[in-house]
Amino acid sequence: MKPRVLFVSKPIVPPFHDGTKCLVRDLAQSMTEVRPAVMGELAGVDSLPVYSTPGRFTPSFTQNARAALYLFTRARAALWHFVFAPNPMTSQVGALARALRQVPVVQTVASPPLSFEGAERWLFGDVVVAQSRDTARQLLAAAVRSPDGSKRAPRVEVIPPCVTPPSRAREEVVQALRRQLKIASAAPIFLYPGDVETSSAALTIATATAELTRRLPGAVVVFACRAKTPAAGPLLDALRRRLEGLPVRFAGELPSILPLLQTSRAVLFPVDDLRGKVDLPIVLLEAMHLGVPVIAAEGGPLDDLEHTLRVPPKDAGALVAACAQLEESPERRQELICGATAAVSTRHLPAQVAARYEALYAELLAR
DSSP states (O other): OOOEEEEEEEEEOSOOOSHHHHHHHHHHTTOSSSEEEEEEOOTTSEEEOOOSSOOOSSOOHHHHHHHHHHHHHTOOOSEEEEEEOOOHHHHHHHHHHHHHHTOOEEEEEOSOOSOOTTGGGSOOSSEEEESSHHHHHHHHHHHHTOSOTTSOOOOEEEOOOOOOOOOOOOHHHHHHHHHHTTOOTTOOEEEEOSOSSSSSHHHHHHHHHHHHHHHSTTOEEEEOOOOOSTTHHHHHHHHHHHTTTSSEEEOOSOSOSHHHHHTOSEEEEOOSOOTTSOSSOHHHHHHHHTTOOEEEESSSGGGGOOSOEEEOTTOHHHHHHHHHHHHHOHHHHHHHHHHHHHHHHHHOOHHHHHHHHHHHHHHHHTO
């Protein structure tokens, strides 16, 4: 019988608009060597009614308590795979449950923390998986800085996130969306599919918009921002006021981002703070699958994205120049598209990433 692996995470239920939930879903449904179980409801996978509600982006205290109680008293699995954004409380509970139940643990750092200071306190897995080289480097550096000189540095592996190849939307769906946003059928769209609460990205794009749309006549900048916190509303209102009169649209949260991605000339992602996101956000991998160039900030986890244009954070001029390069050099544009689609198809498919995790499971279970 195949060994059972329990994914310990936030509730794995629709809607799948969250990078951590998508990661667990895609891994669990792609594994062939183990029998995965999730805390939620997922077709084709052992589903456990651990949580009482679907929850929010950040699980509540009650949800965390239910998950902890399940681990201490009822969990039955050969191995636990924790997938969550690191925090001291969850890590302390995980470490205690692991010690009590004597179960091997893989710990995936679902998204980079605000600060890596004190990281040694929340690394408890037999193997810690970072989703980018930058996060792995900072995890190890934090462990080395630990005041406890006798503490062994954790074993950190780098396994990138995965994405299910998106299906292309029908042209009538794409054009209906353009009409809904009042964008001409052939107008170049430059899309920001991020949030406004963290990072300087939205402000950088706002600063670049006037020059971008002057240099590329007919271009439209679209903000497709999901409100994760109550702070989003006032911030979006301020952006609207600042950009009034310019060719800008605010799409809000769409039922599916894919048609808008598909019809965009480029995805703008000069994000310098990835709190609350996987290291390589799924929307960027989806864009690469669809043949849409990505312009991203340099100097962090996004450096692992191959065949993208890189700009310094907070540099509106560099962002405009990168957009212009894509429009003015068809050869460079096609080179990026071909390279990106090949890279994402060889490193980020769910079956490929699941196989790498299953190799870790086999190693730990053989001990």
